Amino acid sequence: MAKRPELSKGELTVARAVWRLEAGTVGAIHQEVSRSSEMDYSTVQTYLRRLETKGYLRTRRDGRNKIYSAKVGAGQVIRHTVRDLVQRLFDGEVVAMVNHLVRDHKLNRTEIQQLQELLTELEGKVDES
Amino acid sequence: MAKRPELSKGELTVARAVWRLEAGTVGAIHQEVSRSSEMDYSTVQTYLRRLETKGYLRTRRDGRNKIYSAKVGAGQVIRHTVRDLVQRLFDGEVVAMVNHLVRDHKLNRTEIQQLQELLTELEGKVDES
DNA sequence: TTCGTATAGGTACATCTGTACGTAATTGTA
DNA sequence: TACAATTACGTACAGATGTACCTATACGAA
Structure with missing residues (x-):
C-alpha cells in the first residue's frame, strides 16, 4: 500500500x-x-x-x-481520514465518536430510525470469531 | 465567539x-x-x-x-473539529458519517447494543418543533 | 486571418507546521 | 558551595499549504 x-x-x-x-x-x-x-x-x-x-x-x-x-478513490481517502480523526480525538474509540456525533447534531426521528435499522442489520452480521 | x-x-x-x-x-x-x-x-x-x-x-x-x-475546553474543540470534518467529507450529513463509521469499524455485539440504547434514549427526546 | 478565451506550465510568496537547538537563570543535591 | 538538572525564552529552518500571477500557446469564432 x-x-x-x-x-x-x-x-x-x-x-x-x-x-x-x-x-x-x-x-x-x-x-x-x-x-x-x-x-x-x-x-x-x-x-x-x-x-x-x-x-x-x-x-x-x-x-x-x-x-x-x-487514482485513489473517495472511499479510501474517507476511511483514512476518519480513522485518523477517531484516533486523534477519541483514542480510536468508534463508539465514543458516534456518541459525540449523535448527541451534538440533533437528529430528527427519521434519522434516528435509519440508524436503528442500520444497527439491527449489523447485529445480524457480527463476526463473533 | x-x-x-x-x-x-x-x-x-x-x-x-x-x-x-x-x-x-x-x-x-x-x-x-x-x-x-x-x-x-x-x-x-x-x-x-x-x-x-x-x-x-x-x-x-x-x-x-x-x-x-x-482556556478552551476539549468539548468545544472536538465539536468544532468533528463538525468541520462532517462538513468537508459528507456535506454535513451526520447520518452518512455515522453510517460510514459503523460499517468501516467492525463493532462487536456489546458496542452495537450500547449504540442502540443511545438511540432509544434520544428518541424520547426528539425536539419536534 | 486575427483576436479573445482556455489551457498548460512555471514561478512566487507569506504563513503555518513539525521539529528542534542554544543560552541563561534557577534550584535541588552532593 | 559547586555542579547537574530543570525551566524559560529566543531563534532557526525546511517542508507543507493557501493563494495566486505570468507567459506562451492553441483553438474557435468573427
Whole structure:
C-alpha cells in the first residue's frame, strides 16, 4: 500500500470535485469546485498538480488538454481520514465518536430510525470469531 | 465567539495532554504527552507557546514556573473539529458519517447494543418543533 | 486571418507546521 | 558551595499549504 502524503483541506475540496465528475479538465473541475466554494482557477490548477504529484490523481491527454481523474478513490481517502480523526480525538474509540456525533447534531426521528435499522442489520452480521 | 486559528495535529496532541492534566508545567505536560507519543521536550514547549498565542491555553505563574491550563475546553474543540470534518467529507450529513463509521469499524455485539440504547434514549427526546 | 478565451506550465510568496537547538537563570543535591 | 538538572525564552529552518500571477500557446469564432 503506497504511503501517500495526506491531503490538506484545500486539496480535499478539489479531490471531491474530481470524484464527483469522474474526470475533467481544469476548467470543468474549477466549475464543479465553484458550486460550493470560491476558488481561483489557478488555485484549483495548483491543487490538481499537487494531487497528481502526491499520487491521488492521474492525467491523460486529450489533444492539447489534460484530463484529470482519480487514482485513489473517495472511499479510501474517507476511511483514512476518519480513522485518523477517531484516533486523534477519541483514542480510536468508534463508539465514543458516534456518541459525540449523535448527541451534538440533533437528529430528527427519521434519522434516528435509519440508524436503528442500520444497527439491527449489523447485529445480524457480527463476526463473533 | 472568538475565531481562533485551528489546531494542527501536533498542537492537538499537546492540547489533549493539557486537558487530561487540567494544568501543569512544560515538564509535566511533556511527560503526559510521552505516554502516547515521543515528542521532544522543546517541541512540546513550542506547541504550548503556540497554543497560548492562538488563545487555546492560558498560563499563570508559580514562582519561576509557568503553569499551563486550558482556556478552551476539549468539548468545544472536538465539536468544532468533528463538525468541520462532517462538513468537508459528507456535506454535513451526520447520518452518512455515522453510517460510514459503523460499517468501516467492525463493532462487536456489546458496542452495537450500547449504540442502540443511545438511540432509544434520544428518541424520547426528539425536539419536534 | 486575427483576436479573445482556455489551457498548460512555471514561478512566487507569506504563513503555518513539525521539529528542534542554544543560552541563561534557577534550584535541588552532593 | 559547586555542579547537574530543570525551566524559560529566543531563534532557526525546511517542508507543507493557501493563494495566486505570468507567459506562451492553441483553438474557435468573427
